[in-house]
Amino acid sequence: MNRTYELMFIVRPDMTDEDLDKLISTLQAAVPAAGGNVVKIEKMGKRRLAYAVRRFHDGIYVLLVVEGGGPVIHELERRLRVTEPVIKFLTVRIDEEQKRLAKIKALRDARKKVSAQPAAASEETAAPAAETPATV
Amino acid sequence: MADETKAPEQAATERPRSEGRGEGRPGGDRPRFGGRGPGGPPREGAGGRKFFRRKKVCKFCVERIEDINYKDYRLLGQFVAESGKIVPRRLTGVCAPHQHRLSSAIKQARNIALLPFAGRAS
Numbered sequence: 001m002n003r004t005y006e007l008m009f010i011v012r013p014d015m016t017d018e019d020l021d022k023l024i025s026t027l028q029a030a031v032p033a034a035g036g037n038v039v040k041i042e043k044m045g046k047r048r049l050a051y052a053v054r055r056f057h058d059g060i061y062v063l064l065v066v067e068g069g070g071p072v073i074h075e076l077e078r079r080l081r082v083t084e085p086v087i088k089f090l091t092v093r094i095d096e097e098q099k100r101l102a103k104i105k106a107l108r109d110a111r112k113k114v115s116a117q118p119a120a121a122s123e124e125t126a127a128p129a130a131e132t133p134a135t136v
Numbered sequence: 137m138a139d140e141t142k143a144p145e146q147a148a149t150e151r152p153r154s155e156g157r158g159e160g161r162p163g164g165d166r167p168r169f170g171g172r173g174p175g176g177p178p179r180e181g182a183g184g185r186k187f188f189r190r191k192k193v194c195k196f197c198v199e200r201i202e203d204i205n206y207k208d209y210r211l212l213g214q215f216v217a218e219s220g221k222i223v224p225r226r227l228t229g230v231c232a233p234h235q236h237r238l239s240s241a242i243k244q245a246r247n248i249a250l251l252p253f254a255g256r257a258s
Contacts, residue, residue, distance in 0.1 A: 010249065050251050050252040053249055059249065088247075088248060089248075090206075092206070
């Protein structure tokens with residue numbers, strides 16, 4: 001079962017960089033142990049929250065992209081829940097969305113190649129059609 | 137175009153406008169996203185010509201944005217009212233499939249405190 005998940009979590013704003021790195025590395029270590037692998041880790045920096053969470057108005061956002069099945073997510077979420085500085089997290093499954101986007105992109109690329117040659121011809125026919133309502 | 141399919145249902149309520157569309161209105165200036173339409177009553181009967189409404193088009197279809205992601209809070213913020221509510225597509229002109237994705241993205245963004253549930257972002 002290979003699925004891609006995206007975990008976004010917010011840690012409290014007064015956390016130091018070393019502590020944050022330590023927290024991220026422990027999470028990272030937990031992923032292969034549960035049978036998955038880490039695709040990407042991104043620190044998105046400090047941001048103002050849209051509403052107060054545990055009386056914090058700011059938070060440091062971290063994004064973690066993970067491949068694997070349910071047990072990996074289960075373990076990561078359990079860890080996030082028990083980690084004190086993490087104030088909020090969200091898990092989203094993204095593989096199906098990625099698949100859909102890749103399909104659309106492939107379709108558009110194919111269409112672009114086809115329309116590359118008759119583009120000049122279609123422009124000529126389209127231009128007078130667009131002008132006529134303006135002159136009336 | 138995507139809004140060709142939408143035209144018949146709109147024509148049912150706004151019959152007088154469909155005739156007025158041809159005058160001085162080349163297709164070129166239509167795809168401007170106007171946010172909310174001018175606040176006229178939705179049903180005006182015979183007096184509908186007085187309110188000249190721009191035809192609304194789906195921003196995501198026009199700009200070909202397929203990826204409606206919860207992380208893109210700036211984009212999502214355009215479809216959230218001051219009060220924090222999701223703006224209905226009757227006001228924004230977003231097509232049904234895109235509104236569906238948009239609303240779920242906004243709800244995800246709310247959950248991770250990128251957008252407010254209610255009121256302005258503090």
